[in-house]
Amino acid sequence: MKFTTRELVLIAVFGALWGAVEITLGSVLKSLHVPFSGVILASIALLILLIARLFVPKRGSTLFVGVVALLLKLFSLGGVIIGPMVAILAEALLAEMTLSGLGVSQASFMLAAALGLVWSLAQPFITGPLLYGRALVDVWVGVIHKSAQALGLSPESVGLAAGLIILIYLAAGAFTGWLAWRLGARLRARNALQRA
Amino acid sequence: MTALPTPSQTTRRLPLGVVGRVSVLLGALAGVMLASPRQLPWVAALAALLLLLTFRYPSLARLLHPRRLLFLALLALPPLFFLGARDRALGPLPYSSQGLTAALQITLRFVVALMAVEGFASTVEISELAGLFEALGLKGLGFSLGVAFNLLPALQESSRVTWQALRMRGGLRRQKRRAAVYLLTTIFASALRRAEEIALAAEARAFSPERARPWPLTLRPADKWAAAGVLAGLLLLLLGR
Numbered sequence: 001m002k003f004t005t006r007e008l009v010l011i012a013v014f015g016a017l018w019g020a021v022e023i024t025l026g027s028v029l030k031s032l033h034v035p036f037s038g039v040i041l042a043s044i045a046l047l048i049l050l051i052a053r054l055f056v057p058k059r060g061s062t063l064f065v066g067v068v069a070l071l072l073k074l075f076s077l078g079g080v081i082i083g084p085m086v087a088i089l090a091e092a093l094l095a096e097m098t099l100s101g102l103g104v105s106q107a108s109f110m111l112a113a114a115l116g117l118v119w120s121l122a123q124p125f126i127t128g129p130l131l132y133g134r135a136l137v138d139v140w141v142g143v144i145h146k147s148a149q150a151l152g153l154s155p156e157s158v159g160l161a162a163g164l165i166i167l168i169y170l171a172a173g174a175f176t177g178w179l180a181w182r183l184g185a186r187l188r189a190r191n192a193l194q195r196a
Numbered sequence: 197m198t199a200l201p202t203p204s205q206t207t208r209r210l211p212l213g214v215v216g217r218v219s220v221l222l223g224a225l226a227g228v229m230l231a232s233p234r235q236l237p238w239v240a241a242l243a244a245l246l247l248l249l250t251f252r253y254p255s256l257a258r259l260l261h262p263r264r265l266l267f268l269a270l271l272a273l274p275p276l277f278f279l280g281a282r283d284r285a286l287g288p289l290p291y292s293s294q295g296l297t298a299a300l301q302i303t304l305r306f307v308v309a310l311m312a313v314e315g316f317a318s319t320v321e322i323s324e325l326a327g328l329f330e331a332l333g334l335k336g337l338g339f340s341l342g343v344a345f346n347l348l349p350a351l352q353e354s355s356r357v358t359w360q361a362l363r364m365r366g367g368l369r370r371q372k373r374r375a376a377v378y379l380l381t382t383i384f385a386s387a388l389r390r391a392e393e394i395a396l397a398a399e400a401r402a403f404s405p406e407r408a409r410p411w412p413l414t415l416r417p418a419d420k421w422a423a424a425g426v427l428a429g430l431l432l433l434l435l436g437r
Contacts, residue, residue, distance in 0.1 A: 001333060004404055006395040008336045012343035013351075013391040017383070019344065021349050042419060051384065068344050075322050082313055128271075130229055132305045133296035135275055142278035183377070187384050195392075 001060035011061060014052035014067025019043050022073045022084060039169070041084075042091060042120035043176045045069075046113045049095050050180035054188060059100050066092020086127055091116040106181045113180065114173030121169050210249050213414040214324040216422035217316065220250045223426030224312040228305045230430065232437045233297070239433065240304040244311060251315025259314060268306050272299040327413035338411035339403075343394055351387060358382045 003011065021044050030039035052065045070088045098112035128136050148158050212220070218340075224243040231239040253259065280294030326338040358379060367375040 001335065003336050003405060005398050005405060006391075008340045008405055009343055009391045009395040010388075012340040013387045015340065015345060016344035016351050017387055020348055020355065021412070023348075024352060047380070055388075060301075064337070067329060067334060067337065068340055071322060071325060071341060071398070072344060072348065074317050082309060085313075125333040131225075131309055132271055132302045133233075133298065135279060135301065139274045139278045139298070141381075143274060146278065173203065183380060183384070185380065187388065190381075190385060191388055194389075 001058075001064070003056070003058065003061070003064070004191070007056045007058065007061070010042070010051055010055050011052065011064050012068060014048055014055070015065045015072065018048045018065065018069035018088075019072030021045065021048070022069060022088065026073075026084060038087070038120045038123075039117065039172065042087065042117050043113075043172065045091055046095065046116045046173070046176050047180045047183070049092060049116075050099075050109050050113060050177060051184040051187065053095070053099055053104060054181075054184035057104055060096065062096040063092050066096075080177045083127070085122070087120060087123055090119050090123065094097075094119055107180065109181045110174040113177030114170045117173030117176065118166060121166065140169035198424060205369045209252065209319075210422070211416055211418050212250060212422055214320060214328050215415060216419035217250060217320055218328065218422040219419070219426045220246055221312050221316045223430060224308055226310045226430055227433060230433055230437075233301060235302055235436065236301055240308050243308045247308070247311045251311075251319040252430075253311075253315055254318055259310065262409050264310065268303065271306060275299045275302065310420035312374045323411055326416055329413035330410050331413050335410075336405040336408070339405060339408060346392075347387075347390060352389065354386045355383050358386070 001019075022041065026037075026041050027046070029040065034040075048067055049062055053062050069092075070085055073085055073088060094115045095112040098115060099108055102108035102111065125140070135152055144158060148155065210216070224247055227239045227243050228236065275295035275298040276291040277295065278361070279298050280292040282290035282292050284291055284293050284296075322341065326341050329337045362375055362379055362382075367378065
């Protein structure tokens with residue numbers, strides 16, 4: 001991965017933007033226990049990440065932005081939390097793999113953002129059992145089973161609800177990707193005009 | 197006047213460089229993740245001892261922040277009531293003995309993971325990590341990180357000013373969607389303008405990532421032993437499962 005000075009500066013700026021969002025907005029949302037704060041943060045992060053790829057269209061640049069944001073978060077005030085750091089790295093890695101595999105296009109942007117948002121939903125269910133043991137899965141299954149029983153719901157309807165939530169996340173991700181593409185194009189045009 | 201050293205600074209630590217410390221961090225995390233329920237108490241105790249010998253720690257109050265305790269409670273309490281049959285009781289409250297074992301295991305894993313990440317972040321310098329990442333192929337990361345760190349306050353300030361300017365003009369009350377697009381466009385445009393200025397300044401000083409001095413990577417003789425020891429320990433753990 002070789003980047004020019006200008007590209008490294010752009011990576012730094014987008015990494016700093018993401019880091020600033022994680023440190024300020026992320027800390028506030030988590031402290032206030034705002035519902036769906038993970039989705040809000042992941043959407044903004046993916047927006048920044050994807051626009052960064054438009055300005056530095058090279059393999060590895062998306063991951064690079066993620067590493068900068070990760071290190072800023074790791075050394076920020078307010079304590080170290082493993083979850084957000086895993087999320088930053090995973091979202092950057094997913095976006096990098098999608099954009100490197102499919103190339104930079106509106107469709108790949110939408111797919112990368114959709115995958116990133118679904119990851120934010122799935123992350124606790126993947127990292128939780130990995131970090132804290134498989135007993136967590138049995139507990140979650142038990143909680144869902146008993147809640148469904150208490151509400152008089154069938155197992156099929158629980159599955160349907162989970163599917164619906166995943167669909168909503170996919171749609172929100174696709175919208176984020178579309179917005180990143182549009183906003184990035186507008187910013188590039190504006191930037192080109194200023195430089196001319 | 198020189199500041200008095202804190203208790204953690206006066207305590208001697210293992211003489212490890214960044215590679216050794218990363219090995220200990222990853223080893224501790226992998227150890228508790230891979231350990232079987234039977235192995236877990238020993239592995240957690242060993243990992244905690246190794247972490248205490250390797251890293252400096254902030255105050256206990258910071259480690260046991262209420263938010264972390266709440267998170268631990270959310271992880272460790274449900275198994276008591278939702279895992280297995282409730283065959284025991286604490287006063288009027290029935291709980292499961294199988295759940296109690298799972299809750300203790302979750303707590304052990306949580307404590308080691310917290311000690312590993314918090315100790316690592318408190319001990320390792322950001323320049324050391326940048327040096328390590330550069331050595332792993334992310335050339336120019338040190339430069340990018342330096343720029344990002346210096347830019348953080350300016351970006352936060354410009355985002356705040358943009359937000360307030362938009363709010364004072366009533367942009368957030370009417371046409372919310374358009375206001376959101378204006379907000380994002382202005383923040384990004386301002387960040388890009390700063391990037392342009394920094395890039396021009398760096399180029400004017402003939403800065404080039406290829407010719408730039410790499411960030412120092414502190415390697416100590418004990419690093420090799422630490423990495424080898426962690427690998428051997430993990431291998432033994434897997435064989436003994």
